[in-house]
Amino acid sequence: MKQEKESGIDAGNPYVTIKGKVRYRNNLNTECNRQYISMKARNKLYFSVIVISPFVITWMHHWLYKGYSPPIVLEEIYYVPLFLGIFRYGLKGALWTYGLVSVAYLPFFFGVWATTWLTVLDRCLHLLFSGIFAFLAGFLISRERRRQRQTEKDRYLAGLGQVVTTIVHDLKNPLITISAFAKRIHEGKGDEGRAVHAIWDSAQKMQNIVESTLDFARPIHLDIKEEDLTCLMNRVFHSCKIKAEQSGVTISLKVSGEPLIIAIDSRNMERALSNLVDNSIEASRVGQGVVISAEKGTDHFVIKVTDTGMGMDREVLENVFVPFYTKKRKGTGLGMAIAKKIVEGHSGKITIESLVGHGTEVIVELPSQPLPK
Numbered sequence: 491m492k493q494e495k496e497s498g499i500d501a502g503n504p505y506v507t508i509k510g511k512v513r514y515r516n517n518l519n520t521e522c523n524r525q526y527i528s529m530k531a532r533n534k535l536y537f538s539v540i541v542i543s544p545f546v547i548t549w550m551h552h553w554l555y556k557g558y559s560p561p562i563v564l565e566e567i568y569y570v571p572l573f574l575g576i577f578r579y580g581l582k583g584a585l586w587t588y589g590l591v592s593v594a595y596l597p598f599f600f601g602v603w604a605t606t607w608l609t610v611l612d613r614c615l616h617l618l619f620s621g622i623f624a625f626l627a628g629f630l631i632s633r634e635r636r637r638q639r640q641t642e643k644d645r646y647l648a649g650l651g652q653v654v655t656t657i658v659h660d661l662k663n664p665l666i667t668i669s670a671f672a673k674r675i676h677e678g679k680g681d682e683g684r685a686v687h688a689i690w691d692s693a694q695k696m697q698n699i700v701e702s703t704l705d706f707a708r709p710i711h712l713d714i715k716e717e718d719l720t721c722l723m724n725r726v727f728h729s730c731k732i733k734a735e736q737s738g739v740t741i742s743l744k745v746s747g748e749p750l751i752i753a754i755d756s757r758n759m760e761r762a763l764s765n766l767v768d769n770s771i772e773a774s775r776v777g778q779g780v781v782i783s784a785e786k787g788t789d790h791f792v793i794k795v796t797d798t799g800m801g802m803d804r805e806v807l808e809n810v811f812v813p814f815y816t817k818k819r820k821g822t823g824l825g826m827a828i829a830k831k832i833v834e835g836h837s838g839k840i841t842i843e844s845l846v847g848h849g850t851e852v853i854v855e856l857p858s859q860p861l862p863k
Contacts, residue, residue, distance in 0.1 A: 536578050540587055543571040544594035551598070565616055568595065572620060576627045580635060584628025588621050657814075661699060664692035703824065712755040712835055719750035719791060723784045726760055730767040738776035741767070744783040752791055752858060754836060762829035766795045766852050769825065772818070773799035773850060786858065790838075793854040802844040810842060 547567050568591050575587025598613050671685040727743040734741040763782075770780045774797050781796045802810065809815040811830050816823030833840045837857050844850040 536574060540571050540575050541590060544568060544591045548594045548597060568620065572624050576624060576631060580632035581628035584624040588624040591620065592617055657699065657703060661696055664695045667692040710758060710832060710835055712758060714753050714755055716751055717754050717756045719752045719784055720745045722756050722760055723782060726763045726767060727782055729764055730771065733768060734771050734780065737771055739771050739774045740779040741771070742779065742781050744781060746785065750784060750786055750791060752856060754856070758832045759836065762832040763793065765825045765829045770795050770797035770799065770850065773797055775799065790858050791856045793856070795852045796849065798849040801846040801848050801850055803846050807842060807844055
C-alpha cells in the first residue's frame with residue numbers, strides 16, 4: 491500500500507499538504523471545503539447575531555416593561571452587539587454596529603418611554619457614551635491588529651535578510667578559494683593538481699549549501715509505506731557507526747526484537763534520524779556514548795537519541811530549529827530544521843531536553859496509525 495505525501499513550509503512555519511491517489515486528494519478537498527464552509531457559517535452567525543440582537547433587546551424592553559422606563563441594567567445589554575462588532579470587525583464593525591444599536595434604541599425617545607426631559611437626556615447620554623466607547627475600542631483594536639501585521643511582516647523580512655546573509659557568507663569562502671586557485675592555474679603558478687582538488691572541494695561545498703537550502707525551502711515529497719521501524723533504526727545505527735568510531739565515541743542501539751510496523755517514508759526519516767545521531771556524535775568527547783532507542787507507546791512510536799556530551803545552553807536550545815543557526819565551523823545550520831520538517835511531515839513531533847555538561851536527549855514521536863485501506 492502506498493501513499494504520497496508532500497510536506498511544505500510557509501514563512502518559517504511547517505504545514506502539511508497531501509497529494510496522492512484520487513481518494514486522498516478528494517479527502518483533502520473535502521476537508522478544505524469543510525473548513526471553508528465552517529468559516530463562512532461562523533461569519534454568518536456573527537453577522538446575524540450582531541444585526542438581530544439590538545432589535546431583540548429592544549423587543550425585550552417592550553415585552554418586559556411595557557410602558558415603564560427600562561432599568562439601566564437592561565440598557566447595558568446593548569453593549570453585547572457592540573462588543574461582538576468591535577472584536578470581530580474592528581473600527582468599521584464598531585461604527586456600523588453602533589449605527590444598528592442607535593436605530594434599535596430610537597423607540598425609547600418617543601411615547602411613554604420619554605415622558606420627561608430627564609429621561610430623554612438619559613437616552614441621549616447613553617447613546618453618546620456607547621458611541622464614544624465603540625469608536626475608541628474599535629480604533630484601538632484596529633490599530634493593534636495593524637501593528638501585529640506589521641510586526642509579522644518585519645519579522646518575516648528580518649528572517650529573510652538573515653537567510654540571504656547566511657547563504658552569501660557560506661558561499662563567499664569557497665568562491666574566494668575557487669577564484670584564487672583558478673588565478674594560480676591561469677598564471678601557471680603552484681601545484682596544478684592541488685589547485686584542481688581545492689577548486690573541486692570548494693565547488694562541492696557550494697553544491698551542498700545550495701542543495702541544503704533547496705531541501706529546506708521546497709516541499710519534501712514523502713513516499714509513505716508500511717515499514718519496519720526496527721530495520722530502519724538498524725540502518726541508521728550502522729550508517730553512523732563509522733563516524734562514531736572515528737570520533738572515539740561509543741554508539742549503541744536499543745530496540746525490541748519484534749517488528750515495529752509504521753507508515754513512514756523510510757528514506758527521508760533515515761536521513762532525519764541520521765542527522766540527529768551525527769549531531770550527538772559531534773557533541774560527544776572521546777570515550778562518551780550515544781544511545782539510540784525505539785519503542786511503541788499507546789498510540790505512537792517514540793524514538794530517542796541520547797548522548798552524554800557537552801549539552802546545549804539556553805540560547806542554542808531556543809534556536810536549534812531556527813534555519814541557518816549554527817555554532818559549528820562546518821555546516822549550514824539547516825540539518826535540525828530539515829529533520830523537524832520531515833518529522834512534522836509525518837504528523838509527528840520532535841522535542842529536545844538538554845543540560846550543559848550532562849548531555850542531550852532528542853525525542854521523536856511518530857503516530858502509529860496504519861495506512862487507510
